Amino acid sequence: MDIKATIRVIEDYPKEGISFKDITTLLKNKKAYKETLDLMEDALKDLEFDYIVGIESRGFVFGAPLADRLGVGFVPIRKPGKLPGDIESISYDLEYGKSEIEIHKDAINKKDKVVIIDDLIATGGSAMASAKLIESLGGEIVAFEFLIELTELGGREILKDYKVISLIEYDY
Numbered sequence: 001m002d003i004k005a006t007i008r009v010i011e012d013y014p015k016e017g018i019s020f021k022d023i024t025t026l027l028k029n030k031k032a033y034k035e036t037l038d039l040m041e042d043a044l045k046d047l048e049f050d051y052i053v054g055i056e057s058r059g060f061v062f063g064a065p066l067a068d069r070l071g072v073g074f075v076p077i078r079k080p081g082k083l084p085g086d087i088e089s090i091s092y093d094l095e096y097g098k099s100e101i102e103i104h105k106d107a108i109n110k111k112d113k114v115v116i117i118d119d120l121i122a123t124g125g126s127a128m129a130s131a132k133l134i135e136s137l138g139g140e141i142v143a144f145e146f147l148i149e150l151t152e153l154g155g156r157e158i159l160k161d162y163k164v165i166s167l168i169e170y171d172y
């Protein structure tokens with residue numbers, strides 16, 4: 001099926017000039033959601049890793065079911081103030097603003113191999129910040145996987161030292 005056609009695009013949200021890719025319409029469509037997970041799972045089948053790391057919140061929607069399908073643990077990277085244990089934290093720039101993300105210090109051990117999952121890569125700021133968090137704990141990033149890549153925003157270039165998988169492209 002045409003998964004891209006199930007994604008709703010809303011112009012000028014959350015501010016003027018941003019073309020927002022709304023995945024809620026994909027998630028509501030059970031066939032599209034399942035086929036998306038099938039494709040994301042298939043793209044990871046030849047990689048060896050210990051954990052899937054999902055970036056809050058839309059990264060959880062794909063990361064957690066993929067961890068279950070692939071038989072690995074799931075580690076959340078969360079927005080500030082949500083994780084109860086000792087945390088590592090990092091600030092970064094978004095396509096539309098600034099943000100901060102956190103991970104539990106004991107979530108990743110030295111030499112753990114991880115795949116980082118998110119719904120979308122725009123500038124690559126969230127992904128790069130996530131990589132820094134994982135690497136600060138001694139983890140190794142085997143790949144990033146995104147459902148959507150906004151190709152003209154340069155995220156892939158920022159992640160040039162890593163393997164980057166994406167399924168659906170838009171220019172911006």
Ligand SMILES: O=P(O)(O)OC[C@H]1O[C@H](OP(=O)(O)OP(=O)(O)O)[C@H](O)[C@@H]1O
Pocket residue numbers: 055056057058059093094095099118119120121122123124125126127155
């Ligand atoms: O490549 P970047 O420029 O960093 O942008 C991509 C990030 O922005 C969105 O998350 P957002 O912070 O809006 O949070 P949400 O998943 O909770 O909606 C998206 O889900 C990615 O995590």
Ligand SMILES: Nc1ncnc2[nH]cnc12
Pocket residue numbers: 018019020021022095096120122150172
């Ligand atoms: N254009 C966009 N659409 C949906 N989510 C985003 N996150 C960052 N940029 C985005």
